[in-house]
Amino acid sequence: MFRLTVRDRVxxxxxxxxxxxxxxxQLHGATxxxxxxxxxxTLDDDGLIVDIGLAHVAVAAVLKTINxxxxxxxxxxxxxxxxxxxxxxxxxxxxxxxxxxxxxGAGGLxxxxxxxxxxxxxxASYEAPLA
Amino acid sequence: MFRLTVRDRVxxxxxxxxxxxxxxxQLHGATxxxxxxxxxxTLDDDGLIVDIGLAHVAVAAVLKTINxxxxxxxxxxxxxxxxxxxxxxxxxxxxxxxxxxxxxGAGGLxxxxxxxxxxxxxxASYEAPLA
Amino acid sequence: MFRLTVRDRVxxxxxxxxxxxxxxxQLHGATxxxxxxxxxxTLDDDGLIVDIGLAHVAVAAVLKTINxxxxxxxxxxxxxxxxxxxxxxxxxxxxxxxxxxxxxGAGGLxxxxxxxxxxxxxxASYEAPLA
Amino acid sequence: MFRLTVRDRVxxxxxxxxxxxxxxxQLHGATxxxxxxxxxxTLDDDGLIVDIGLAHVAVAAVLKTINxxxxxxxxxxxxxxxxxxxxxxxxxxxxxxxxxxxxxGAGGLxxxxxxxxxxxxxxASYEAPLA
Amino acid sequence: MFRLTVRDRVxxxxxxxxxxxxxxxQLHGATxxxxxxxxxxTLDDDGLIVDIGLAHVAVAAVLKTINxxxxxxxxxxxxxxxxxxxxxxxxxxxxxxxxxxxxxGAGGLxxxxxxxxxxxxxxASYEAPLA
Amino acid sequence: MFRLTVRDRVxxxxxxxxxxxxxxxQLHGATxxxxxxxxxxTLDDDGLIVDIGLAHVAVAAVLKTINxxxxxxxxxxxxxxxxxxxxxxxxxxxxxxxxxxxxxGAGGLxxxxxxxxxxxxxxASYEAPLA
Numbered sequence: 001m002f003r004l005t006v007r008d009r010v011x012x013x014x015x016x017x018x019x020x021x022x023x024x025x026q027l028h029g030a031t032x033x034x035x036x037x038x039x040x041x042t043l044d045d046d047g048l049i050v051d052i053g054l055a056h057v058a059v060a061a062v063l064k065t066i067n068x069x070x071x072x073x074x075x076x077x078x079x080x081x082x083x084x085x086x087x088x089x090x091x092x093x094x095x096x097x098x099x100x101x102x103x104x105g106a107g108g109l110x111x112x113x114x115x116x117x118x119x120x121x122x123x124a125s126y127e128a129p130l131a
Numbered sequence: 132m133f134r135l136t137v138r139d140r141v142x143x144x145x146x147x148x149x150x151x152x153x154x155x156x157q158l159h160g161a162t163x164x165x166x167x168x169x170x171x172x173t174l175d176d177d178g179l180i181v182d183i184g185l186a187h188v189a190v191a192a193v194l195k196t197i198n199x200x201x202x203x204x205x206x207x208x209x210x211x212x213x214x215x216x217x218x219x220x221x222x223x224x225x226x227x228x229x230x231x232x233x234x235x236g237a238g239g240l241x242x243x244x245x246x247x248x249x250x251x252x253x254x255a256s257y258e259a260p261l262a
Numbered sequence: 263m264f265r266l267t268v269r270d271r272v273x274x275x276x277x278x279x280x281x282x283x284x285x286x287x288q289l290h291g292a293t294x295x296x297x298x299x300x301x302x303x304t305l306d307d308d309g310l311i312v313d314i315g316l317a318h319v320a321v322a323a324v325l326k327t328i329n330x331x332x333x334x335x336x337x338x339x340x341x342x343x344x345x346x347x348x349x350x351x352x353x354x355x356x357x358x359x360x361x362x363x364x365x366x367g368a369g370g371l372x373x374x375x376x377x378x379x380x381x382x383x384x385x386a387s388y389e390a391p392l393a
Numbered sequence: 394m395f396r397l398t399v400r401d402r403v404x405x406x407x408x409x410x411x412x413x414x415x416x417x418x419q420l421h422g423a424t425x426x427x428x429x430x431x432x433x434x435t436l437d438d439d440g441l442i443v444d445i446g447l448a449h450v451a452v453a454a455v456l457k458t459i460n461x462x463x464x465x466x467x468x469x470x471x472x473x474x475x476x477x478x479x480x481x482x483x484x485x486x487x488x489x490x491x492x493x494x495x496x497x498g499a500g501g502l503x504x505x506x507x508x509x510x511x512x513x514x515x516x517a518s519y520e521a522p523l524a
Numbered sequence: 525m526f527r528l529t530v531r532d533r534v535x536x537x538x539x540x541x542x543x544x545x546x547x548x549x550q551l552h553g554a555t556x557x558x559x560x561x562x563x564x565x566t567l568d569d570d571g572l573i574v575d576i577g578l579a580h581v582a583v584a585a586v587l588k589t590i591n592x593x594x595x596x597x598x599x600x601x602x603x604x605x606x607x608x609x610x611x612x613x614x615x616x617x618x619x620x621x622x623x624x625x626x627x628x629g630a631g632g633l634x635x636x637x638x639x640x641x642x643x644x645x646x647x648a649s650y651e652a653p654l655a
Numbered sequence: 656m657f658r659l660t661v662r663d664r665v666x667x668x669x670x671x672x673x674x675x676x677x678x679x680x681q682l683h684g685a686t687x688x689x690x691x692x693x694x695x696x697t698l699d700d701d702g703l704i705v706d707i708g709l710a711h712v713a714v715a716a717v718l719k720t721i722n723x724x725x726x727x728x729x730x731x732x733x734x735x736x737x738x739x740x741x742x743x744x745x746x747x748x749x750x751x752x753x754x755x756x757x758x759x760g761a762g763g764l765x766x767x768x769x770x771x772x773x774x775x776x777x778x779a780s781y782e783a784p785l786a
Contacts, residue, residue, distance in 0.1 A: 265781075
């Protein structure tokens with residue numbers, strides 16, 4: 001299997017609900033360094049998994065919708081804890097939608113994985129096949 | 132699949148037996164930067180794979196048992212070459228035991244992967260499903 | 263000159279005042295990976311710049327006072343923009359105070375530098391001699 | 394499963410054919426930081442996936458054949474776009490051949506993955522089982 | 525002293541003249557990960573060394589003029605070996621010019637340092653005060 | 656000022672004497688990732704600070720003398736604590752000797768800095784002018 005990954009980043013505020021979170025129940029924030037991995041079984045006729053320029057544009061477009069925001073006030077996340085793993089899944093869904101919409105090119109992608117690094121010592125991923 | 136990784140580190144001495152090891156047959160040592168990856172098919176009700184605080188505590192507890200030790204003198208490793216890949220498997224087993232014992236929370240973890248980085252140019256991993 | 267650096271991290275929320283900040287005027291947040299560098303002209307009798315354990319404890323103690331906080335609500339920062347460079351200076355001052363108080367050991371440190379990495383593509387430092 | 398990775402690097406020039414490549418149609422170049430991951434289901438009697446020295450030698454031998462070259466003038470790549478993902482597959486093939494030839498030791502390897510990092514924000518991999 | 529660094533990257537081809545370069549006399553290429561460090565003695569009234577957005581724009585503008593180029597064919601570099609250290613100095617000069625032209629804001633910068641990383645194991649810098 | 660850095664690594668065992676070291680009084684070990692920075696005020700006629708090949712060879716030659724060793728048994732270090740900062744100074748001295756001996760080329764180097772990274776969260780340096 002082939003994989004191509006592009007990296008971008010986003011800075012947000014949020015708080016968590018639930019005793020398990022301890023001091024992270026307070027309003028705080030994070031920088032997420034975001035790695036989006038596009039998977040394909042074979043290369044296309046140009047020798048590509050996906051055009052790297054389109055990949056960067058798509059990831060930046062997704063992250064722009066939450067960059068410099070307080071996620072506690074974003075209706076889409078209402079009632080949810082926007083943990084690193086939750087956001088990895090959310091970014092995955094947004095990117096998968098853009099793949100479906102043809103924004104990443106003509107097709108052939110078999111899977112997608114998204115990793116959010118919240119610091120140098122902790123990160124989370126969501127990975128699943130693409131329909 | 133969801134994955135959450137936490138990073139810690141350990142410093143040990145050891146030597147290897149067997150001509151294949153060349154100068155590493157001498158007593159030497161290593162810093163291992165340790166990444167422990169916890170896997171889960173779905174998030175729990177808090178939006179978590181595992182509580183990141185508990186994950187850090189469990190990894191630190193495992194590493195403390197070998198930190199600042201000469202592994203050649205640790206009875207548990209007697210007769211074995213404590214290579215990077217061997218130790219990745221050993222850390223995996225120790226963490227899996229703590230998962231079984233409920234130290235990482237209420238369950239639901241499906242797999243575990245452990246990577247030990249012995250330098251900037253070499254590292255090894257062991258990954259397997261959790262029972 | 264000798265330098266010893268230890269790394270830690272902190273997660274905070276904040277907002278900035280001033281048109282120059284664009285969307286960063288909104289409440290958002292950051293993870294800062296913090297490198298504290300202790301400088302000394304010669305090593306002490308133990309062969310040390312500073313005890314690495316004490317260095318880690320001092321940096322963690324400083325960062326704990328702002329970790330998981332909304333800096334907009336911390337009185338000490340009232341009226342200031344808590345930019346990365348501002349916070350590098352603030353951490354520097356806190357650590358310098360702990361050096362003065364003898365928390366880092368018996369003396370001899372000649373300078374201190376603090377770097378805060380706000381992402382993989384941007385970081386800021388403050389460096390100055392110690393009195 | 395066990396995995397052992399070694400890292401090396403290569404510096405090449407090339408150009409691409411096809412409008413999708415935009416300015417990368419011009420002659421330009423890249424440093425690829427190359428990670429070769431060797432996979433094995435169990436460790437051998439020495440406690441190894443593969444001898445790390447042999448792994449470094451094999452990867453260096455493969456990369457030497459293209460290092461400091463203009464890939465547009467290498468007959469083997471004639472007619473192909475030597476994209477990062479294409480080259481990940483090519484390095485994979487070269488290494489798999491050396492595994493087959495016994496250069497990595499007595500056998501037992503089950504899979505191989507090769508990652509080429511073209512920058513701090515983009516990388517590509519090819520992974521497949523070994524026969 | 526305060527320092528703010530932003531990171532970008534560029535991919536080029538080139539060859540070197542002189543026996544000291546060995547195989548690097550052949551046409552080859554490199555990815556340079558570029559760190560531009562802006563220095564200031566005190567922060568401005570906004571709490572800034574330099575606006576990080578303007579810093580990113582200026583560095584990107586400089587790098588765009590050589591990105592995806594064969595430096596052997598760029599008249600400005602004619603007769604010179606475009607080594608990593610040479611290019612660090614060249615980027616420095618370009619950025620210093622933009623500082624002088626007011627593109628980075630209202631002034632106060634005291635120095636500038638530029639680092640180009642040609643791989644994970646080699647990099648070069650040029651640093652000098654600003655007039 | 657110009658700076659060129661090359662990276663290598665070394666794996667050693669050692670123990671420390673003195674209560675300040677706590678558990679590090681036991682025989683343990685470390686991987687040191689070693690960065691050697693060569694400084695020069697101007698570039699030579701080839702556009703170089705120092706030939707990067709010679710730099711790599713010199714650093715590797717120095718590190719080979721301690722690689723895979725128990726430093727407690729190396730007569731040169733007898734009676735000393737081989738802390739990270741102590742070893743940074745020792746590597747500095749060895750490299751400075753090789754510069755003096757002409758192994759790095761025809762001269763002109765003005766300074767040298769050596770950094771040893773003992774883990775992802777701690778490192779030490781020694782820097783001084785060259786005679």
